[in-house]
Amino acid sequence: MDLEHFVCSLPKAELHVHIEGTLEPEMMFELARRNGVALPWKSVEETRAAYAFTDLQSFLDLYYAGAAALIHERDFFELALAYFERAHADGVVHAELFFDPQTHTARGVAFATVVDGLERACAEAQVRWGISSRLILCFLRHLSEDEGFATLEQALPQLARIHGVGLDSSERGHPPAKFARLFARCRELGLHIVAHAGEEGPPAYIVDALDVLKVERIDHGVRCAEDPALVERLVREQVALTVCPLSNVKLCVFPDLAQHNLKRLLEAGLKVTINSDDPAYFGGYIARNFIDTARALGLSRAQLKRIARNSLEASFVPESLRTPWLLRLDAMPA
Numbered sequence: 001m002d003l004e005h006f007v008c009s010l011p012k013a014e015l016h017v018h019i020e021g022t023l024e025p026e027m028m029f030e031l032a033r034r035n036g037v038a039l040p041w042k043s044v045e046e047t048r049a050a051y052a053f054t055d056l057q058s059f060l061d062l063y064y065a066g067a068a069a070l071i072h073e074r075d076f077f078e079l080a081l082a083y084f085e086r087a088h089a090d091g092v093v094h095a096e097l098f099f100d101p102q103t104h105t106a107r108g109v110a111f112a113t114v115v116d117g118l119e120r121a122c123a124e125a126q127v128r129w130g131i132s133s134r135l136i137l138c139f140l141r142h143l144s145e146d147e148g149f150a151t152l153e154q155a156l157p158q159l160a161r162i163h164g165v166g167l168d169s170s171e172r173g174h175p176p177a178k179f180a181r182l183f184a185r186c187r188e189l190g191l192h193i194v195a196h197a198g199e200e201g202p203p204a205y206i207v208d209a210l211d212v213l214k215v216e217r218i219d220h221g222v223r224c225a226e227d228p229a230l231v232e233r234l235v236r237e238q239v240a241l242t243v244c245p246l247s248n249v250k251l252c253v254f255p256d257l258a259q260h261n262l263k264r265l266l267e268a269g270l271k272v273t274i275n276s277d278d279p280a281y282f283g284g285y286i287a288r289n290f291i292d293t294a295r296a297l298g299l300s301r302a303q304l305k306r307i308a309r310n311s312l313e314a315s316f317v318p319e320s321l322r323t324p325w326l327l328r329l330d331a332m333p334a
């Protein structure tokens, strides 16, 4: 079996994908036309040409501009359904989707409109492709904690449809501790907790995410390697890292895939997973991340199976749902 077929056959969970980051330029232009929204680019080609990032912020500026095309429930539905179709082709059996409500409510889109569209796509994906999914509300860390509380207030009537909360956007200068009270409240509400940490920010932000926010997984986390005591702790506690290799190269966290530390982290015993982050902007969905990383770092098939297993084990689904996927995975050749 060739590598591409092997990777797509691995049952896997995607645990780090921003649904707004799956907005392909073609759909962006179609939605902008339909909704009468002006975009900063003249064409699909010009948009793709603008995707030359120097760091996280240079990407976020474009990502928030593109998200302005999303207005109606149907837009969020079509966006997520297109993602699920691609994810299914890549062997994803379960996806935990991040969404950024503050990006939309700031433009006058109702919180419920976003969740209605995403949830309808989740239900449709279960029927069409048997994919299970969960929604994770991400707070934008460049905004204040009070703005986060206002968003949580809007989320309260929808809470049965939201499985967890995360923290994303500009990392440097916005440490997890800035959101200590907000995440304490989310924990009281019974929500699962994750946070981006150690993507561009220092290892101390990963420690804070664990100790202050009490996260169950770390999104990215690759800069943990700079702190041996932290690496030891992450191994001991088996905290999953949702690593996004193509994203890390596009945002200049690593100069190229061959220099990515994923294999070293995996071989040190960390619970590493592979994910796509913002695939429409970074040049590939989850299978492309697996394949390109495997080739660049020389990952064995047993290691790729381990990574897929980690993703299923680190997902927020009950054991009973996970078992059939794990059995299918075990039956794959190594």
Ligand SMILES: Nc1ncnc2[nH]cnc12
Pocket: 018, 021, 056, 063, 168, 169, 170, 171, 196, 199, 247, 277, 278
């Ligand atoms: N890679 C990333 N880091 C932080 N915030 C994001 N929002 C979307 N993608 C992100």
Ligand SMILES: [Zn+2]
Pocket: 016, 018, 168, 196, 219, 277
């Ligand atoms: Zn991310």
